[in-house]
Amino acid sequence: MDIFRVLTRGASVKKKDNSKKQSSVDYSLSKSNHTNLKTPGKNDKLANIQMDRELDFFRNKKIFHKVTDSKLGDSDQETLSKSEPAVDGNEEDETETFDVQPKITNAKDALELRKSYKGNVTGQDIPLPIGSFEDLITRFSFDKRLLTNLIENHFTEPTPIQCESIPLALNSRDIVACAPTGSGKTLAFLIPLLQQIINDKETLGLKGLIISPTKELANQIFIECIKLSNKIFLDKKRPLQIALLSKSLSAKLKNKVINEKKYDIIISTPLRLIDVVKNEALDLSKVKHLIFDEADKLFDKTFVEQTDDILSSCTDNSLRKAMFSATIPSNVEEIANSIMLDPIRVIIGHKEAANMNIEQKLVFCGNEEGKLIAIRQLVQEGEFKPPIIIFLESITRAKALYHELMYDRMNVDVIHAERTALQREKIIERFKSGDLWCLICTDVLARGIDFKGVNLVINYDVPRTAQAYVHRIGRTGRGGRSGKAITLYTKQDSLAIKPIINVMKQSGCEVAEWMNNISKITKKEKEAIKRGKSHTERKQISTVPKIDILKKKRKQEMIQASKRRKLEEHQ
Numbered sequence: 001m002d003i004f005r006v007l008t009r010g011a012s013v014k015k016k017d018n019s020k021k022q023s024s025v026d027y028s029l030s031k032s033n034h035t036n037l038k039t040p041g042k043n044d045k046l047a048n049i050q051m052d053r054e055l056d057f058f059r060n061k062k063i064f065h066k067v068t069d070s071k072l073g074d075s076d077q078e079t080l081s082k083s084e085p086a087v088d089g090n091e092e093d094e095t096e097t098f099d100v101q102p103k104i105t106n107a108k109d110a111l112e113l114r115k116s117y118k119g120n121v122t123g124q125d126i127p128l129p130i131g132s133f134e135d136l137i138t139r140f141s142f143d144k145r146l147l148t149n150l151i152e153n154h155f156t157e158p159t160p161i162q163c164e165s166i167p168l169a170l171n172s173r174d175i176v177a178c179a180p181t182g183s184g185k186t187l188a189f190l191i192p193l194l195q196q197i198i199n200d201k202e203t204l205g206l207k208g209l210i211i212s213p214t215k216e217l218a219n220q221i222f223i224e225c226i227k228l229s230n231k232i233f234l235d236k237k238r239p240l241q242i243a244l245l246s247k248s249l250s251a252k253l254k255n256k257v258i259n260e261k262k263y264d265i266i267i268s269t270p271l272r273l274i275d276v277v278k279n280e281a282l283d284l285s286k287v288k289h290l291i292f293d294e295a296d297k298l299f300d301k302t303f304v305e306q307t308d309d310i311l312s313s314c315t316d317n318s319l320r321k322a323m324f325s326a327t328i329p330s331n332v333e334e335i336a337n338s339i340m341l342d343p344i345r346v347i348i349g350h351k352e353a354a355n356m357n358i359e360q361k362l363v364f365c366g367n368e369e370g371k372l373i374a375i376r377q378l379v380q381e382g383e384f385k386p387p388i389i390i391f392l393e394s395i396t397r398a399k400a401l402y403h404e405l406m407y408d409r410m411n412v413d414v415i416h417a418e419r420t421a422l423q424r425e426k427i428i429e430r431f432k433s434g435d436l437w438c439l440i441c442t443d444v445l446a447r448g449i450d451f452k453g454v455n456l457v458i459n460y461d462v463p464r465t466a467q468a469y470v471h472r473i474g475r476t477g478r479g480g481r482s483g484k485a486i487t488l489y490t491k492q493d494s495l496a497i498k499p500i501i502n503v504m505k506q507s508g509c510e511v512a513e514w515m516n517n518i519s520k521i522t523k524k525e526k527e528a529i530k531r532g533k534s535h536t537e538r539k540q541i542s543t544v545p546k547i548d549i550l551k552k553k554r555k556q557e558m559i560q561a562s563k564r565r566k567l568e569e570h571q
């Protein structure tokens with residue numbers, strides 16, 4: 001099945017070191033480009049930029065051309081040729097310079113570019129965006145190995161959020177960035193972070209800290225970071241050191257089995273980090289780059305205390321802070337403004353809108369029983385095309401749906417907070433490899449997780465907020481692919497559905513007239529939604545008729561009573 005091949009492709013975590021082969025592929029492609037390449041004129045450049053980049057996050061054009069005459073400045077040349085020890089036979093090849101034609105050189109270019117992807121950037125002294133990764137070479141002393149790692153991982157052109165965020169971070173600016181799900185925010189903060197750590201090779205110890213709300217997401221960021229830092233050495237002997245703050249690493253740090261100064265970058269969830277910091281096993285006072293991924297989650301009531309502790313432990317005067325998310329509500333922006341120094345705000349597309357590549361649909365099910373019937377109907381009508389993720393609002397409900405679908409002999413498993421880390425890891429692996437077709441989960445997997453080929457997201461329960469909706473459905477339609485999201489709702493969801501309809505409207509979905517009418521939220525309703533009062537208790541998930549449940553219960557009671565009687569007779 002094609003879709004599983006796609007999914008498997010996205011999943012491969014352990015990457016074979018085929019850099020040699022890869023480089024030659026990339027460069028030969030570039031070479032053929034180069035034969036047709038004359039120095040682009042202004043008009044050519046702008047014509048290039050004109051193409052609609054708003055939806056085209058992941059352009060596949062090859063941009064690096066190997067040439068022999070250098071157009072680099074002295075400092076750039078130095079970085080490109082000195083950066084690290086020779087690593088394989090390809091090295092000699094790679095020391096050749098890149099042909100650099102900056103795409104964005106002035107405010108007019110920047111304006112055109114921003115218009116093309118609907119980027120709204122505000123703040124003081126805003127640096128120009130980059131129009132290609134080439135621009136990093138001309139404008140910053142960009143590390144050659146890092147650039148090679150980007151190309152080898154098929155990251156040939158920056159996405160809009162990368163165009164904006166990378167130069168901001170490299171100019172040491174504080175950032176609040178909001179861009180659609182699946183639009184490349186991870187690389188938008190990883191690329192400049194790695195470059196800055198390389199620039200600061202003299203300082204020993206922890207300099208970069210990335211905070212993520214869940215272990216799964218922290219792990220994913222760690223894997224991306226490892227890929228990009230492949231073969232980067234800070235000096236001849238010392239490779240760039242990156243760590244995921246796992247349970248075992250935190251124990252080793254606490255027992256001083258590992259020197260806390262070993263790592264340049266640490267990726268962690270808030271609780272685990274605070275635990276090691278409070279045990280004086282990790283010093284954050286030298287951290288210079290602090291990144292909050294899924295920032296709105298980290299600043300909501302679940303995490304705000306720990307996030308605050310982390311902030312107050314990072315005491316370096318030159319600390320640079322960055323916040324990234326697909327949703328940044330205004331209260332989080334207020335917090336950002338209060339803790340950041342002269343921040344620059346980057347919004348790509350419509351703030352709080354869903355990714356435009358996702359087709360969104362609402363299905364009215366009448367009542368709870370209707371939802372199960374709707375799922376079965378999707379199967380019958382051929383719309384239930386795996387890989388699929390189904391979101392529910394609680395562990396109990398996720399378990400119940402799992403049992404129902406298991407009963408229907410579906411290839412399904414479930415992830416929620418009660419499953420062990422190992423179980424969660426294994427299920428994710430099976431889902432990514434295509435062994436598992438349908439993944440049921442709670443909001444633990446709603447944010448950040450990058451399953452590339454997910455075909456369909458089903459909201460079995462209407463999410464509690466517009467933000468939760470945007471993140472949940474954002475598990476499909478990633479990396480430029482298209483996807484579908486279906487939200488099942490019942491009579492009792494009439495209030496909760498309104499913010500979702502508004503997101504659909506903002507994301508350019510066609511909404512029927514009746515939706516337009518019901519989506520208007522009164523002040524009172526707004527308050528109720530804010531207080532979480534838009535949701536009421538849901539009925540248990542089951543298609544077994546009530547009378548049968550009662551009969552079963554009575555039978556169990558009779559068996560218990562009979563056991564008790566027998567026990568009493570024996571005593």
Ligand SMILES: Nc1ncnc2c1ncn2[C@@H]1O[C@H](COP(=O)(O)OP(=O)(O)OP(=O)(O)O)[C@@H](O)[C@H]1O
Pocket residue numbers: 058059154155156157158159162179180181182183184185186187325326447448449450452474478479
């Ligand atoms: N420049 C690029 N070219 C091609 N693919 C890219 C590029 N940047 C990122 N990607 C790919 O796009 C996918 C989505 O990226 P990422 O996970 O960073 O999205 P995100 O914006 O953080 O999403 P979310 O809001 O859900 O966390 C990933 O598979 C990533 O490898």
